[in-house]
Amino acid sequence: MNIRGKAARLIMSHISDRAGDDPSVEYARVEHEIRDLGIGGLCLFGGQADRTPEMIRRLSECSAFPLLVASDLERGLGQQVRGATAFPSLAMCGATGDPRLAQAQGWVTGSEARRVGINLVFAPVADVDSEPTNPIIGVRAFGTEPSMVADFTCAFVRGLQAAGVAATAKHFPGHGDTKRDSHIELPVVDADSATIHARELVPFRAAIDEGVKVIMTAHVAYPGLQSNASDSRSTDSLPATLAPDISTALLRGDLGFEGLVVTDALLMGGITESYGPGEAVVLALEAGADMLLMPPDVEAAIDGIVEATESGRLSEERLDASIARAEELLGWLASRAMPGPAPGGLSEGLGITFEEPATVAAAIATRGVTLLSDETGLIPLPAEVLSGAVSLVAVTDPKQPDGVTWLRERLESQFPGAELIILDVDCSEAEASGIIDNALTSELCIIALFDEISAWKGHSGPDGTVAAVITRLLAASWQSIALLFAGPQLAHTVEGADAILCCYDGSQPAQLAGVAALLGEAEISGRGG
Numbered sequence: 001m002n003i004r005g006k007a008a009r010l011i012m013s014h015i016s017d018r019a020g021d022d023p024s025v026e027y028a029r030v031e032h033e034i035r036d037l038g039i040g041g042l043c044l045f046g047g048q049a050d051r052t053p054e055m056i057r058r059l060s061e062c063s064a065f066p067l068l069v070a071s072d073l074e075r076g077l078g079q080q081v082r083g084a085t086a087f088p089s090l091a092m093c094g095a096t097g098d099p100r101l102a103q104a105q106g107w108v109t110g111s112e113a114r115r116v117g118i119n120l121v122f123a124p125v126a127d128v129d130s131e132p133t134n135p136i137i138g139v140r141a142f143g144t145e146p147s148m149v150a151d152f153t154c155a156f157v158r159g160l161q162a163a164g165v166a167a168t169a170k171h172f173p174g175h176g177d178t179k180r181d182s183h184i185e186l187p188v189v190d191a192d193s194a195t196i197h198a199r200e201l202v203p204f205r206a207a208i209d210e211g212v213k214v215i216m217t218a219h220v221a222y223p224g225l226q227s228n229a230s231d232s233r234s235t236d237s238l239p240a241t242l243a244p245d246i247s248t249a250l251l252r253g254d255l256g257f258e259g260l261v262v263t264d265a266l267l268m269g270g271i272t273e274s275y276g277p278g279e280a281v282v283l284a285l286e287a288g289a290d291m292l293l294m295p296p297d298v299e300a301a302i303d304g305i306v307e308a309t310e311s312g313r314l315s316e317e318r319l320d321a322s323i324a325r326a327e328e329l330l331g332w333l334a335s336r337a338m339p340g341p342a343p344g345g346l347s348e349g350l351g352i353t354f355e356e357p358a359t360v361a362a363a364i365a366t367r368g369v370t371l372l373s374d375e376t377g378l379i380p381l382p383a384e385v386l387s388g389a390v391s392l393v394a395v396t397d398p399k400q401p402d403g404v405t406w407l408r409e410r411l412e413s414q415f416p417g418a419e420l421i422i423l424d425v426d427c428s429e430a431e432a433s434g435i436i437d438n439a440l441t442s443e444l445c446i447i448a449l450f451d452e453i454s455a456w457k458g459h460s461g462p463d464g465t466v467a468a469v470i471t472r473l474l475a476a477s478w479q480s481i482a483l484l485f486a487g488p489q490l491a492h493t494v495e496g497a498d499a500i501l502c503c504y505d506g507s508q509p510a511q512l513a514g515v516a517a518l519l520g521e522a523e524i525s526g527r528g529g
Contacts, residue, residue, distance in 0.1 A: 006319040007305035008038040009326065010285070012068065012262070012293045017055070018046030027055065033298050034062045040326060041068030043265075043294060044118065049083030056117030066330045068291070070120035070168075070262075074140055075507065076105065076361065077112040084112050085357040088513075089453075090125055090152070091487055092368035092504035094142035095528030099155035100350055101364050102142070106159020106167070107346060108357045111339040113165050119333045122216060124156040126169040126203040127176035132489040135460050136181040138453045139487040139504050143528070146202035153203045154210040161213065162343050164336030166329055169207040171218035171264055172251060173225065173240060174200025182219040182270035186239055192224045205255055213329055214260045215251065217241040217289065219270030225250060239270055241284055248288035260325045265294040272296060278304025285314060290322035358509075365509035369517045370526030372491050374499040378444075378481055380520025388443035391477070392420040393435055395449045395462055395470060406511040407448055407483075414519065423470075425463055432469045436476045445477035446518075449494055450506045451486035461490050471496060483514050488528055502528060 001009075015030045017023050033039045042059065044052070060067050071080050078086025085108055087093070093102050106124070113121055128149050129141035142152040153169060160167040171182075173196060178187035189196070204215065219239040226238065226245045240246040241263045251257050263284050266272075271280050277297040282304050284292055295301035308314040342354040352363045371379060378385070392411050394404045408420045421435055439445040447470065451461055462470065474480050474496035482494035485506045494500055501524075503514035516522040 003309050003316060003319070004302060004306050005038050006316070006323060007302045007309070009040040009323050010290065010292050010305070010319065011039040011295065011298055011301055012041040012043060012070065012291050013039050013298055014043040014045060014294050015059070016045040017048065017052065021046065023055075027059070030059060031062050034059055034067070037298065037302060038064065039298065041070060041120070041291065043122070044069065044071040044080060047081040047116070049081055049116070052081050053116045060117070066334070068120050068326065068330065069118050070122055071113065071118050072122045073109050073113060073118075074123040074125055076109045077116065077118075081116060084116075085109075085361055086507055086509070087361045088365045088368065088507045088510045089139040089505040090142045091129070091139035091528060092510060093364050094148065094152050095368040095370050095504065095526040096364060097527040098350075098367070099151045100346070101360075101367070102152040103155040103159040104342075104346060104350065104352065104354070104360050105364060106156040107163050107339075107342055108354070108360050110160040110163025110165040112357070114163060114339060118165065120166045120168065120214065121160055122168045122170060123160070124153050124167065124169065125171070126153045126207055127171060127174050128199055128203065129487075130177045130199060131179060133179050133460065134176060135179070136183065136453060137176050137178070138460055138489065140453055141176055146199050150203040150206035153207050157207055157210050157212045161211070163339040164333070166213035166333060168214040168216050168262065169204055169212045170216035171220070172204055172215050173218065173222060173246060174204070175218045175220055176200065178220055182239075182264070182268055184269045185273060186219060186221055186270040188221045188223070190223065196222065196224055201255070208255055208257050212259065213332065214262055215257060216262050216264055217247055219264050219268055222246065241271065241289065242275075242280070242287050244287045246287070252288060260290050260329050261288060262291040263289045263293050266292060266301075267294050267296040277301045278307070281305055282308040282314060285318060285322070290325050361509045362513070365507070365513035366516065366522050368504060368526045368528065369513050369522070369524055370488065370502040370528040371524045372484070372488055372500040372502050376479070376498050378479060378499040379501060379518060379524070381518060385444050385479070386414075389441065390415045390418050391439040391442035391445040392418050393423055393439075393445065393447045393473065394420055395423045395447065395466060397424065397450065397452060403450060403452075403506050404448070404511075406508050407515065410512065410515040411446065414515075423466060425466055427466070427469070432472075435469070436473050439473055439477045443478060445473065445480040446483065447473060447480060447494065447497070448483040449486055449490065451490055452506060461486075461493055467493055470494060481518070483518065485510060485514065502526065504528070
């Protein structure tokens with residue numbers, strides 16, 4: 001294999017089959033990158049259960065060697081592929097207090113991923129959620145306590161890898177203490193080395209000991225982990241992805257990780273705001289990365305590696321070492337049998353069945369719902385309240401108009417005559433006043449706050465205008481309950497409510513579990529918050 005072929009082997013592109021994408025255009029681009037350029041893998045976004053397996057099979061047949069086929073599946077295959085099992089957030093799983101449920105989620109996720117052709121799962125998130133204003137981690141993390149996050153991370157890894165897919169602990173050395181989204185810009189963690197070792201690194205160290213196959217690096221700067229050497233590539237402004245002090249000295253040296261290191265997507269602002277596609281991949285390889293995920297220009301990235309190798313900046317042996325790690329992982333994947341029944345003992349004592357994977361998601365949601373406050377004993381709803389006039393309000397993102405489907409169906413059927421009203425940034429002052437007037441004439445106001453953690457958004461929680469309306473609404477209500485379909489760190493936005501029930505995210509299992517807890521149909525046992 002020549003240098004260009006070796007360079008291409010280290011590139012992982014992407015293919016998108018989400019709403020609004022043209023699958024034929026996406027397929028043609030990726031087929032060219034696989035067949036003509038010789039890239040080593042791809043990352044799947046979106047998909048449909050009835051066509052994704054065939055698409056992956058056809059693309060794999062275009063390659064002269066086995067491909068790494070990855071996807072972000074923190075919340076199960078259903079996070080990407082319509083028709084597959086969708087789980088609630090990892091924070092809701094963590095709130096159950098039972099790592100066996102994380103292992104069960106990992107096993108279901110891995111089993112379904114294998115069946116559609118995915119062999120590398122970019123999960124679990126091993127970050128410790130230590131910064132309440134973090135715009136990109138939040139409920140994607142299992143929790144706020146390092147040893148607890150470590151336990152759930154290891155359990156999730158065990159489940160995934162028992163199903164025969166490679167797990168990925170991300171985002172090394174930790175993205176939980178940031179106030180910026182690395183999709184947009186480069187965040188900086190100012191903690192000192194001792195703090196980072198005692199907090200951020202605990203779950204990653206545990207995952208390595210557990211045998212996790214892959215670690216993904218973060219586009220986050222950690223001055224406390226980097227030297228002040230005169231070499232410009234060792235300055236404290238470098239993201240971990242491009243920092244040898246972190247990706248090699250710390251990860252491979254101090255922590256002893258011998259598996260595959262993959263970068264976070266190189267088209268993210270934390271990289272592109274300072275580096276072009278050719279330079280970024282070379283810096284990542286110099287730092288210690290093996291697979292280069294989603295450079296914004298695949299051909300420019302390959303050219304950059306070739307030029308750096310031919311000039312002597314990179315050695316051909318450096319490329320060979322990363323290819324060898326990829327091939328070792330592919331060999332492990334090839335040796336794994338397709339998953340059959342769940343491993344013996346996995347469901348023992350959990351009271352769930354794996355014959356219908358959705359029951360695992362439902363169990364996690366039911367056991368994760370957390371009562372944050374209830375000053376007057378409103379939850380579960382007393383009989384006299386159930387029969388009274390109720391005002392129903394959902395605070396949502398207008399870009400997700402169907403995001404309250406299950407909540408609407410359950411609440412409107414429970415309270416005949418009540419209509420779930422949407423409050424979002426497009427709501428006029430007249431509409432907001434109408435919502436408040438309705439609450440004034442009701443015995444109870446139930447307000448559901450949705451806040452989706454998403455890339456490129458750059459913030460968490462409702463904007464100032466909507467937050468002000470929420471405050472007015474709660475002040476006007478005789479009695480009020482807040483259903484928080486977001487992390488407990490957003491409880492301050494509904495602090496005027498008489499009771500707050502944390503349901504962590506807006507997934508179907510979380511919405512159904514939240515209403516069941518509200519109505520007394522399920523015991524509330526979550527340990528989050």
